[in-house]
Amino acid sequence: MTPKRSEHIALGLMVSGAFLALAILFFIIAVIMIKGLPHITLRFLLDNPMDMGRAGGIFSTIVSTVYLLVVSLIIAIPLGVGTAIYLTEYTKEGLITKIIRFGTECLAGVPSIILGLFGFILLVIKLGFGWSVLSGGISLSIMILPVIIRTSEEAIKSVPASYRDINKVLGGTRWQGITRLVLPSAAPGILTGVILSVGRGIGETAVVIFTLGTSLRIPFSLFDSGRSMAVHFYLLAREGISMNNAYATAAVLVFSILFINILSYYLMHRFVARRR
Amino acid sequence: MAATAIQRKEKLIERIFLLIAFSSIFSLFIIALFIFAEGLPLIWKVGLKDFLLSTRWAPTKGHFGIFAMIVSSFWVTIGALLFGGPLGLMCSFFLVEFASDRLRAFIKPALELLAGIPSVVYGFLGVVYLVPLVRDYLGGPGLSLLTASIILGIMILPTVISISVDALVAVPDSYREAAFSLGATRWQTTYMVTVHAARSGIITSLVLGMGRAVGETMAVIMIAGNALKIPLSPLDPLRTLTSNIALEMGYASGMHRQALFATGIVLFFFVMALNTIATVYARRKRIK
Amino acid sequence: MSKLFSRLSRAILLSLLVALPLACNNSSPSNGKKKQASASIIIAGSTSVQPFAEKLAEIYMVKNPWAIINVQGGGSTAGVRAAQTGIANIGTSSRNLHPEEKNLYEIPIAYDGIAVIVNPGNPMKNLSTETLRKIYAGKILNWKKLGGVDHRITTITREEGSGTRGAFEELAMEKTEIDQGCIVEDSNGSVRELVGTDPYAIGYMSFGLVNAQVKAIALDNIMPSIEAMKKKRYRFFRPFLFLTRKKPAGLVLKFIQFVLSREGQDILVKEGLIPSAIIQGEKLKWLLQPSREKKS
Numbered sequence: 099m100t101p102k103r104s105e106h107i108a109l110g111l112m113v114s115g116a117f118l119a120l121a122i123l124f125f126i127i128a129v130i131m132i133k134g135l136p137h138i139t140l141r142f143l144l145d146n147p148m149d150m151g152r153a154g155g156i157f158s159t160i161v162s163t164v165y166l167l168v169v170s171l172i173i174a175i176p177l178g179v180g181t182a183i184y185l186t187e188y189t190k191e192g193l194i195t196k197i198i199r200f201g202t203e204c205l206a207g208v209p210s211i212i213l214g215l216f217g218f219i220l221l222v223i224k225l226g227f228g229w230s231v232l233s234g235g236i237s238l239s240i241m242i243l244p245v246i247i248r249t250s251e252e253a254i255k256s257v258p259a260s261y262r263d264i265n266k267v268l269g270g271t272r273w274q275g276i277t278r279l280v281l282p283s284a285a286p287g288i289l290t291g292v293i294l295s296v297g298r299g300i301g302e303t304a305v306v307i308f309t310l311g312t313s314l315r316i317p318f319s320l321f322d323s324g325r326s327m328a329v330h331f332y333l334l335a336r337e338g339i340s341m342n343n344a345y346a347t348a349a350v351l352v353f354s355i356l357f358i359n360i361l362s363y364y365l366m367h368r369f370v371a372r373r374r
Numbered sequence: 375m376a377a378t379a380i381q382r383k384e385k386l387i388e389r390i391f392l393l394i395a396f397s398s399i400f401s402l403f404i405i406a407l408f409i410f411a412e413g414l415p416l417i418w419k420v421g422l423k424d425f426l427l428s429t430r431w432a433p434t435k436g437h438f439g440i441f442a443m444i445v446s447s448f449w450v451t452i453g454a455l456l457f458g459g460p461l462g463l464m465c466s467f468f469l470v471e472f473a474s475d476r477l478r479a480f481i482k483p484a485l486e487l488l489a490g491i492p493s494v495v496y497g498f499l500g501v502v503y504l505v506p507l508v509r510d511y512l513g514g515p516g517l518s519l520l521t522a523s524i525i526l527g528i529m530i531l532p533t534v535i536s537i538s539v540d541a542l543v544a545v546p547d548s549y550r551e552a553a554f555s556l557g558a559t560r561w562q563t564t565y566m567v568t569v570h571a572a573r574s575g576i577i578t579s580l581v582l583g584m585g586r587a588v589g590e591t592m593a594v595i596m597i598a599g600n601a602l603k604i605p606l607s608p609l610d611p612l613r614t615l616t617s618n619i620a621l622e623m624g625y626a627s628g629m630h631r632q633a634l635f636a637t638g639i640v641l642f643f644f645v646m647a648l649n650t651i652a653t654v655y656a657r658r659k660r661i662k
Numbered sequence: 663m664s665k666l667f668s669r670l671s672r673a674i675l676l677s678l679l680v681a682l683p684l685a686c687n688n689s690s691p692s693n694g695k696k697k698q699a700s701a702s703i704i705i706a707g708s709t710s711v712q713p714f715a716e717k718l719a720e721i722y723m724v725k726n727p728w729a730i731i732n733v734q735g736g737g738s739t740a741g742v743r744a745a746q747t748g749i750a751n752i753g754t755s756s757r758n759l760h761p762e763e764k765n766l767y768e769i770p771i772a773y774d775g776i777a778v779i780v781n782p783g784n785p786m787k788n789l790s791t792e793t794l795r796k797i798y799a800g801k802i803l804n805w806k807k808l809g810g811v812d813h814r815i816t817t818i819t820r821e822e823g824s825g826t827r828g829a830f831e832e833l834a835m836e837k838t839e840i841d842q843g844c845i846v847e848d849s850n851g852s853v854r855e856l857v858g859t860d861p862y863a864i865g866y867m868s869f870g871l872v873n874a875q876v877k878a879i880a881l882d883n884i885m886p887s888i889e890a891m892k893k894k895r896y897r898f899f900r901p902f903l904f905l906t907r908k909k910p911a912g913l914v915l916k917f918i919q920f921v922l923s924r925e926g927q928d929i930l931v932k933e934g935l936i937p938s939a940i941i942q943g944e945k946l947k948w949l950l951q952p953s954r955e956k957k958s
Contacts, residue, residue: 101559108561112472115464116481119535122528123488126499150716180394188388194395200653201399207582207649208405209589211616212638215623216405219412219631228704228749229734240401247398271380273387301492304591304616308623313704313732314716323704323732332494332592337851338858338875348495355490363483432839433822442842506859515816515845515860595848600821602842611845621821621848624709624737630823 127352134349137342143350147314151330152340156347158316162231162324165317166310167299169235170242171292177239178246179281179288185247186254187276206244210304213237217309229311229323237309238302242295249294253287254280286365293362297355303328327351409642413635425636431602433622433630440637442604446519446612447588447644449605450598453523454530454587459580461527462534466579469535470542471564482539489532497596500525505597514609517599522612525597526590530583537582541575542568574655581655585648588641591616615641702730703913707741707754708825709849710774710868711902714933715754721929722920729913738825742766745905751914753905756825756868767909770901771921772935775869776830777878777886777898779854781861786810788880794834797864800841805862818853818865819844826850829900830866869899870934891936899936 145155181198189195217237227233257280265275281288303326311323312333325333327347334344417425420438428439465485469478500521509516545568553563569576599611600621613621619634619641705715712735719731736744738755742763745753759768778794780786786808789797796802797817806812819840820827831840847853853865858875865876869886872878878886881898890896910918920926927937 101562105559105561108564109472112464112468115461116468116473119461119465119485119488119531120481122531123484126488126491126495129499129503130495148720150713177394177397180391181397184391184395188391198395198399201402203653204646204649205398205402207585207589207645208402209591209616209641209645211589211591211619212405212409212641214591215619215634215638216408218623219635220408223743223747223749226747226749229706240405243398243401271384273384297490301490301495303492303494304620311706311732311734313734315730315732323734328492328494331492331498335494335498336596336855337849338855339851344498348498351492352495355492356487359483359487359490429842431822431842434828435839501855509860514814515863517845517856600846600848601844602846611843613846621846622823624735624740624823627739627743630739 127356130345130348130352134345134347134352137346138349142343142346146316147330150339151314151334151343156327156330156343156350158314159325159327159330159347160350161316162310163300163326163328165231165324166234166238166306166326167296169231169320170238170299171296173235173239174243174246174295175292178243178291179250181247182250182254182288183276183280185251187272187280202244202247205240206248210241210302213241214305214308217305222309228321229309229313230321231310231317231324232320234306234310234324234326235320237305238299241302241305242299245295245298246288246291249291250284250288253284253291256287257283286368290362290366293358293365297358297362300326300351300355300358301328302326303332307332406642409635409638412632413637413639416629416632416636417639419629426640429602429604431618433633436629438629438633438636440615440618440640442602443613443615443618443637444640445604446598447614447616447641449519450522450526450594450612450614451584451588453519453608454526455580455584457524457527458530458534458583458587459527462531462579462583463538463576465531466535466538466542467564467569469539471560471568482536485535486532488528489536493529493590493593494596496525496529497593500593500597508609512609514607515599515611517597517611518609519598519605519612520608522594522598522614523608525593526587529590529593530586533586534579534583537579538572538576541572541579544575545571578652578655581648581652585645585652588614588644588648589616591620595620615644701728701913702732703751703917704732704734704744704749705752705754705904706734706736706744706750707905708738708756708902709735710738710756710826710871711741711754711771713871714772714902714930714935717933718921718926718929719917722917726916729917731913731917737823738828739823742905745907748907751906752917755903755905757828757900759903759905766905766907769904769906769910769918769922770938771904771918772902772927772930772938773891773899774902774935775886775888775891775896775899776826776833776866777869777872778864778866778881779857779872779876779878780864781857781859782875782877783861784810784877786879788883790882791834794881795836795838798835798840798844799838800843811862813862816856816860816863817841817844818856818863819846820853820866821846821848824848825900826866826868830898833898833900834866872934888931888934888936901938902935 142155144157146158147156148154185195185198217233221227221233221236222229261279262275265279306326307329310326312325312329313323314325317324328351331344331347331351334340334347416438425438425440427441429442430437430439469482504521504524505516508518508521549567549571550563553567594614595617598614598617600613600617601611602613605612615637618637623634712733716733719733723729723731738757741753741755744750745766778789797815803815804812805815847856850867850871853867854876857863857865884890884896886896891899904918906914922938931937
């Protein structure tokens with residue numbers, strides 16, 4: 099085989115590979131949107147599910163999802179950003195940072211079902227939180243913690259060293275430097291990480307179904323159970339309760355995920371552009 | 375006086391941050407501890423050999439063998455790698471070596487969107503579109519090793535692509551220019567020089583992809599059929615370690631629950647092994 | 663900007679301070695009681711009972727807007743555990759309790775048949791219990807042996823621990839074990855979906871949830887129907903149980919009374935279940951004794 103020929107074959111393979119991968123993405127989005135969008139109405143979004151989701155809308159599942167995400171972010175953001183600040187501002191590269199980084203990587207690799215098992219037995223049963231926003235929020239926060247740590251660390255690292263020098267020259271303490279100079283200029287990057295983790299949390303099922311539960315009522319307190327959109331979709335589709343509502347829920351889900359990803363991509367871009 | 379007060383405050387803040395910084399390790403530790411504490415007694419009771427190497431899983435009747443699931447998880451992971459690996463690498467080679475910057479700026483984030491699609495959506499579309507195809511044209515029940523491998527292969531694409539693209543981009547242009555000046559074609563340069571230089575990153579991407587595949591649950595429950603036999607052909611249904619936990623978690627009490635935790639221990643080992651391999655390879659890259 | 667951030671960081675610290683004691687505080691298992699104080703209860707357990715419980719709860723809540731009833735899945739064994747630990751006010755089970763679980767108050771709210779189902783395109787109309795057992799034991803693998811087309815049977819069972827599976831094993835399998843090669847699905851709905859799309863599948867599910875997607879077949883020449891089950895000619899049925907740790911009181915009692923009332927039972931009958939009273943033939947008062955006292 100001549101080099102020219104193999105070049106052509108290789109290029110052909112690569113182009114078709116990239117094309118195939120893109121085609122799969124578009125297929126997934128197109129199927130969900132085509133089958134789901136026609137069933138989405140304002141009433142679908144603002145009515146509570148009736149008859150186990152066969153009729154009515156998905157309002158309570160939207161509320162549950164948002165509530166769950168807020169609780170998990172309240173737990174994960176301070177821990178994640180705090181870890182990132184410690185790694186970048188308070189230590190030099192060494193054993194401790196290595197251990198923390200390795201731990202974070204491992205935590206990111208823990209399968210979600212293990213988090214679900216852990217949350218179900220420890221939080222739901224042993225600690226008696228029951229299926230609740232609290233159990234779900236804690237379990238989910240463990241899942242998104244590595245995402246927030248990683249992105250915040252990148253964001254803080256990219257703050258120019260000169261900022262810290264300025265702080266020193268002005269006689270500010272390290273804490274003042276962090277709160278007045280480093281965090282504000284790293285904020286867009288941190289926000290990107292938060293948005294990304296929201297994207298991951300929205301679609302998560304394995305953790306949420308065992309910790310948040312499947313109750314269709316709107317959760318009011320931290321100890322109320324709820325049903326996230328992803329779990330609702332899973333149950334509707336798997337139990338064959340209503341395919342139309344399943345597709346419509348999936349469309350809302352996929353649409354919000356697309357929106358969130360594009361938003362975070364846009365923010366990241368602006369952030370990077372400003373840095374340059 | 376004032377200076378020491380400030381210093382003390384600074385010291386305190388540093389301590390708090392140190393505490394926070396250990397939160398992820400702490401969570402990992404608690405999870406591991408909890409899973410081991412719940413699962414090990416069963417392994418002790420049943421015996422490690424019987425637990426790992428027996429194929430008979432009937433927890434309500436006192437049989438706790440997970441060999442079939444270990445084998446199934448292994449095959450599904452390999453299967454996902456066979457579908458997702460080459461496809462993902464083809465994409466990344468194309469993106470880095472052949473596509474223009476503008477094209478890459480569009481395609482890479484688009485493919486990373488695949489990571490955002492919920493796994494239940496993958497599972498559902500697999501059941502609706504792929505399972506009937508496999509059943510009608512290839513035979514078997516459709517819920518099978520093959521179906522699960524294809525879907526998981528798609529699900530690991532974003533991991534494989536984003537990490538291997540980063541690795542390929544990091545290869546200095548001087549390497550490529552040297553190869554071109556020796557008269558190599560683009561493809562020859564890619565597979566002889568660039569891939570070679572980026573190989574630790576590429577291996578990391580594949581290993582992390584495998585980690586994603588072995589840990590996936592909801593999609594696998596929906597498309598793999600969950601049968602307890604060791605799959606003998608790609609068209610046989612199978613049950614992975616993850617789906618075993620998820621399927622029976624709600625019912626489990628006593629020994630049965632411990633057995634699910636013990637399944638979790640094995641899964642934990644799988645994932646940690648893959649992670650460690652990935653970290654080792656990623657570090658090798660940094661040393662270079 | 664910087665002011666905003668010092669404020670923000672203070673807020674973050676504050677939320678941390680709030681979150682930490684919250685996490686520690688609740689490690690004491692005291693919040694089971696909190697839930698009962700407000701008029702809200704949790705029903706959790708069997709996925710077979712869940713749809714019916716949801717329906718009943720929905721109607722009850724429309725009539726009594728002050729009541730909040732959360733209905734959860736989880737599975738029969740989880741239902742038993744949830745009742746024992748008090749995570750749920752009412753646990754539900756779709757199988758009889760094991761001897762070691764008998765420390766609960768058990769209220770059979772209805773009886774449900776187990777139907778054996780095939781794809782509507784399948785000409786099969788009747789199976790003997792023995793043939794069914796052989797199919798599930800993995801002894802008969804091809805429809806040809808049953809006079810059908812030459813194609814492998816896709817045998818679908820439920821997961822270990824499921825009430826429906828437990829009842830099926832008790833009623834159909836006797837001492838034989840279900841073959842490990844069977845496909846395992848984790849709910850009535852998913853068994854129905856699969857049998858509805860795979861022309862060569864056979865499965866079993868709650869009779870009350872059978873719909874036009876699948877075809878129920880006769881066992882030993884008796885079609886499953888409420889009539890046949892009332893007369894105990896069709897043997898494949900099991901109880902749907904409500905389980906409580908304490909003697910039912912308050913909203914729990916009111917809801918159970920509603921379920922066992924004529925109105926509640928009519929709802930269940932309309933959904934394809936067999937009313938509790940007909941088989942039990944006993945009164946509510948008797949049912950509310952703990953099961954260990956009942957025996958004496």
